[in-house]
Amino acid sequence: xxxxxxxxxxxxxxxxxxxxxxxxxxxxxxxxxxxxxxxxxxxxxxxxxxxxxxxxxxxxxxxxxxxxxxxxxxxxxxxxxxxxxxxxxxxxxxxxxxxxxxxxxxxxxxxxxxxxxxxxxxxxxxxxxxxxxxxxxxxxxxxxxxxxxxxxxxxxxxxxxxxxxxxxxxxxxxxxxxxxxxxxxxxxxxxxxxxxxxxx
Amino acid sequence: xxxxxxxxxxxxxxxxxxxxxxxxxxxxxxxxxxxxxxxxxxxxxxxxxxxxxxxxxxxxxxxxxxxxxxxxxxxxxxxxxxxxxxxxxxxxxxxxxxxxxxxxxxxxxxxxxxxxxxxxxxxxxxxxxxxxxxxxxxxxxxxxxxxxxxxxxxxxxxxxxxxxxxxxxxxxxxxxxxxxxxxxxxxxxxxxxxxxxxxxxxxxxxxxxxxxxxxxxxxxxxxxxxxxxxxxxxxxxxxxxxxxxxxxxxxxxxxxxxxxxxxxxxxxxxxxxxxxxxxxxxxxxxxxxxxxxxxxxxxxxxxxxxxxxxxxxxxxxxxxxxxxxxxxxxxxxxxxxxx
Numbered sequence: 001x002x003x004x005x006x007x008x009x010x011x012x013x014x015x016x017x018x019x020x021x022x023x024x025x026x027x028x029x030x031x032x033x034x035x036x037x038x039x040x041x042x043x044x045x046x047x048x049x050x051x052x053x054x055x056x057x058x059x060x061x062x063x064x065x066x067x068x069x070x071x072x073x074x075x076x077x078x079x080x081x082x083x084x085x086x087x088x089x090x091x092x093x094x095x096x097x098x099x100x101x102x103x104x105x106x107x108x109x110x111x112x113x114x115x116x117x118x119x120x121x122x123x124x125x126x127x128x129x130x131x132x133x134x135x136x137x138x139x140x141x142x143x144x145x146x147x148x149x150x151x152x153x154x155x156x157x158x159x160x161x162x163x164x165x166x167x168x169x170x171x172x173x174x175x176x177x178x179x180x181x182x183x184x185x186x187x188x189x190x191x192x193x194x195x196x197x198x199x200x
Numbered sequence: 201x202x203x204x205x206x207x208x209x210x211x212x213x214x215x216x217x218x219x220x221x222x223x224x225x226x227x228x229x230x231x232x233x234x235x236x237x238x239x240x241x242x243x244x245x246x247x248x249x250x251x252x253x254x255x256x257x258x259x260x261x262x263x264x265x266x267x268x269x270x271x272x273x274x275x276x277x278x279x280x281x282x283x284x285x286x287x288x289x290x291x292x293x294x295x296x297x298x299x300x301x302x303x304x305x306x307x308x309x310x311x312x313x314x315x316x317x318x319x320x321x322x323x324x325x326x327x328x329x330x331x332x333x334x335x336x337x338x339x340x341x342x343x344x345x346x347x348x349x350x351x352x353x354x355x356x357x358x359x360x361x362x363x364x365x366x367x368x369x370x371x372x373x374x375x376x377x378x379x380x381x382x383x384x385x386x387x388x389x390x391x392x393x394x395x396x397x398x399x400x401x402x403x404x405x406x407x408x409x410x411x412x413x414x415x416x417x418x419x420x421x422x423x424x425x426x427x428x429x430x431x432x433x434x435x436x437x438x439x440x441x442x443x444x445x446x447x448x449x450x451x452x453x454x455x456x457x458x459x460x461x462x463x464x465x466x467x468x469x470x471x472x473x474x475x476x477x478x479x480x481x482x483x484x485x486x487x488x489x490x491x492x493x494x495x496x497x498x499x500x501x502x503x504x505x506x507x508x509x510x511x512x513x514x515x516x517x518x519x520x521x522x523x524x525x526x527x528x529x530x531x532x533x534x535x536x537x538x539x
Contacts, residue, residue, distance in 0.1 A: 025373035029355060033523035036236070111321070111528045138323045190376040 012174045015162050024179060027116075027142040027158035028186060031076075034114040034140075040077040042109065044101045045118030045127060048173045049144075052118060052180060053080045059184040066188070068195055076187075081105055081130075101130035109139060116142045120172040122150025122161070131155050144179065146172025202243045202316045203530040206309040207234035207522045208300035209350035210388070210478055210487060212437075213444045217419040218344030218361050220336070221408035228361035228415075229422040230346040231372070231429075234354040234522040237294055239302055241309035243317045244287040245533065252277070255289040257296070272307050275338040280314055288313075294517070297394040299477060299484020304347030307331040312352075312526045317533060324525050328352035328367070354525025358422055372426055383519055385434045385489055387472070389502060391463060392513030393483030414447050438473020438489035445476040459509045460486070463502060470494065470501035485517070 034041055041060075043053040060078040062069075082088045082104040091103040105115070115134040119127040122145035131141050135155060143156025146164050153161045162175045209232050217228030246253075254260045254273050262268055264284075265277035273288055288310070296302050311330040315322050322330065331348040335341050349359050349367055356379075360368040374382070408415065421440060428436045445464070460477055463486050467475055471494035478485040490498055499516065506514035 022373065025375075026371065029371065029373070029523055033354060033525070036522055036524040037527045037529065111531070138321055186376075193376060193380065 008170075011168070011171050015164055015168075015171050015175045016178060018163060019175065019179065020160055023159050023161075024182065027160060028183065030114050030140045030142055030158055031183065031187070034112070035074075035076060037112045038074070038077075039110065039112035039114060040079055040108065041114050041116060042079050042081050042105055043116040043118070044081040044105075044130065045144075046124050048169065049118035049120065049176070050080070052173065052177055053116070055177075056116075056180040056184065059181070060187070064184055064188045064191060067192055071195075073191070073195060079108070081108075098125045098129050100126050102126070102133045105130050105133055109134065109137065111137060111139060114140050114142065116144065117152055117156070118144045118176060119150070119152050120146040120169050120176075121166075122147065122152035124152075127152060128155070144176045146176070201530065201532050202313050202528060203240060204243070204309040204313040204316070204526060204528050205238040205240045206305040206312070206351040206526040207354055207524065208237045208239070208294070208298075208302055208305055209234050209347060210300065210386075210519070211346060211350070212476075213425045213440065214418050214422045215346065216344070216411075216448070217415050218346040218359070219342075219408060220344075222412070222415050222419075223361040224363050225412065226416065227363065227419065228344075229419040230359045230361075231357070231422045231425050232346060232350050232359065233356040233372075234350055234525060235300070236520045236522040237300065237517070238292070239305040239309055239351075240291040240529075241306065241313045242287075242289045242291070243310075243313040245317055246285045246287055248285075250284045252284060253287040255287075271339045272303075272310060272334060276307075276310055276314055276334055279334070279338055280318065282314065282318075286317070294390075295394065297484065298390055301347035301350060304331060304335060304343075305351040307335050308348055308351040308526050310334075312528060316528055316531055319533075324352045324354075325367075327526055352526045355523045356521060358426055372429065374429070378430075378432060379521060381432060382429065382434065383521060384492055385438075386519045387467075387488040387490055387495060387498060388478075388517045388519045389463070389486045389488075389506075390513065390515050390517055391460060391477075391483055391486055392506065392511035392515075393459060411450070414450055418444060418447060434489060434491075435473050438475070440474065441476050441487070441489055442468070442474030445474070448476070459511060462505055462509050463511075463514075466501050466505040467498055470498040472498055 045053050057078045057080045060076050065073060065075050081101050087104050088100050091100045117127050117131050128151050134141050140157045142158040143152040144160045145152045146162045147166045149161040153159050162172050164171050211230055211232035214230035218230055222228050252262050252265055254268060254270055256270060260268055265274050268274035290306055308327055308331045312327050328349045332345045335343060345361055346359055353369060356372040356374060358370040425440055464475060467488045472488040472490040475488035478487050
C-alpha cells in the first residue's frame with residue numbers, strides 16, 4: 001500500500017517537473033492583458049475539469065483580492081461556463097452535447113475577453129467547439145491538456161500540455177489544479193505587491 | 201459605433217534596423233514594450249449622411265476620401281473602398297510626435313476600426329501588416345515596421361524583421377517583480393519638442409548602406425539587452441542605452457540637436473546610468489535609466505535645465521508597461537452580428 005501511494009506521488013511529481021514554464025508565462029500575459037482592457041475570462045471543461053474550473057473562478061475572483069476586498073480595487077471577471085445547470089441541460093437536450101460550452105460562450109463573448117479550456121485528452125468535442133468559436137473571433141485561448149495534447153493543444157495560443165500516458169486523468173488533473181493555483185498565487189502576489197503600500 | 205484603442209510604445213535598442221533598406225540585407229531586431237498610454241479611434245457609419253467627416257487635430261468634412269488632407273485616413277479609405285457615409289475621430293491623452301509611436305498606433309487603431317466597420321475581424325498580426333502597408337507603401341512614409349507591431353501586439357517583445365517581410369515576435373516574459381523593478385528604474389520626460397519621424401528617417405534611410413555596420417551592431421545588441429534585463433542588471437542596461445545613443449547619433453545629423461543633448465547630459469551628470477531619445481530623434485521623449493535613489497535629483501536638475509533651454513512643454517510622463525495591444529473596446533455595429 002505505501003509503495004502504491006509513493007508511486008502515485010512520484011507520477012504526479014514527475015509530471016509536475018515537466019510543467020511548460022514558457023507557455024504558463026504566456027498564459028499569465030494573456031490574463032494580464034485581459035485585465036488591462038477590462039475583459040472577462042471564460043473557463044470550462046468536462047467532469048473533474050469543470051470542477052477545477054469552478055474552483056479556480058472562486059479563487060481568482062475573490063481570493064486573489066482577499067487583502068483588498070473593501071478598497072474598491074477593480075477585480076477579475078472570471079466566469080465558468082455554462083453558468084447554470086439549466087443552460088447546460090437545455091443546450092445538451094435541445095441542440096446537442098457538443099454545444100454546452102460554445103452555445104453559452106456565444107451569448108457572452110466580446111473581442112476583449114479570453115478563454116481557458118481544460119481537457120485532459122485535449123479531444124473533447126464540446127471543448128474544441130468552444131475553442132474554435134473563440135478563435136474565429138480572435139479571442140486568445142489558454143489550453144490545459146494532458147496525454148498527447150490532442151486538438152486542444154494544437155489550437156491553443158498558450159499550450160499548457162502535461163504530457164502523460166493516455167488515460168492518466170488523476171495525474172493530469174492534479175497538475176492542472178496546481179497550475180490553476182499557481183495562476184491564483186501569482187496574481188495574488190502581484191496585486192499585493194502593486195497595491196501593498198496603499199491597500200494592504 | 202466602434203471604438204478601438206492601441207497603446208504607445210517605448211523602444212530600447214535596435215531602432216532603425218526595422219527599415220526595409222536594412223532588413224532586406226540582414227534581419228533587423230528591436231526590443232520594445234507597449235505602455236499604458238493609448239490612441240483611441242472612433243468609427244461611425246452614417247448611412248443617412250453621405251459626407252465623410254474626420255476629426256483629429258483638425259476637422260475635415262469632404263464629399264470623397266481623395267479630398268482628405270489626412271494622408272493615413274485618405275489612403276486607408278481609398279484602399280478599403282469606403283467612399284462615403286463615415287465619421288472617424290481620434291483621441292489621446294498625449295500629444296502627437298512625442299517619439300512614442302503615436303502615429304503608427306493611430307494607423308493600427310484606424311485599420312482595426314475600419315475593418316470592424318466592414319464586419320471583418322482581423323487578428324493582431326494581420327492588423328500590424330495592414331498598418332505597415334498603409335504607412336509605408338500607400339502613404340509612402342520612410343519609416344520602419346516596429347511601431348505598428350508594438351501597437352498591434354502589445355506587451356514586451358523582441359521583434360525580428362526578416363528579409364522576406366515576415367516579422368517574428370519573441371515575447372520577453374518578465375514576472376511582475378522584475379517588470380515593476382524595471383519600471384521603477386526608468387524616467388520618461390517629454391522634451392517639449394515635437395518632431396516628425398519622417399524628417400529624420402529620410403536622411404537615415406539614405407545612409408543605410410553606409411551605416412550598415414552600425415545598424416548590424418544595434419540589431420545584435422538586442423539579445424544582450426534582453427539577457428541583462430532578465431538578470432535585473434539595470435546599470436548594465438543603462439550603459440547599453442548610452443552606447444546605443446552614441447551609435448544612433450552617427451546615423452543622421454538630425455538625430456540630436458543642442459537642446460536634446462543639453463537634457464541628456466544634464467540627466468547623466470545628475471546620476472543616470474544612461475538613456476536615449478525615444479523615436480527617430482530630433483525631439484520627442486528622453487528616456488533615462490537611473491537608480492531610484494538618484495531620481496529626485498535628476499528630476500530637479502532636468503526641470504531646471506529645461507527652463508534654461510526655454511522648453512515650456514517639458515514634463516515628466518509616468519511609465520507603466522502594458523500587455524494589451526490593439527483592441528476593439530466598443531462595437532455596437534449591426535454588421536458584427538453577420539460576421
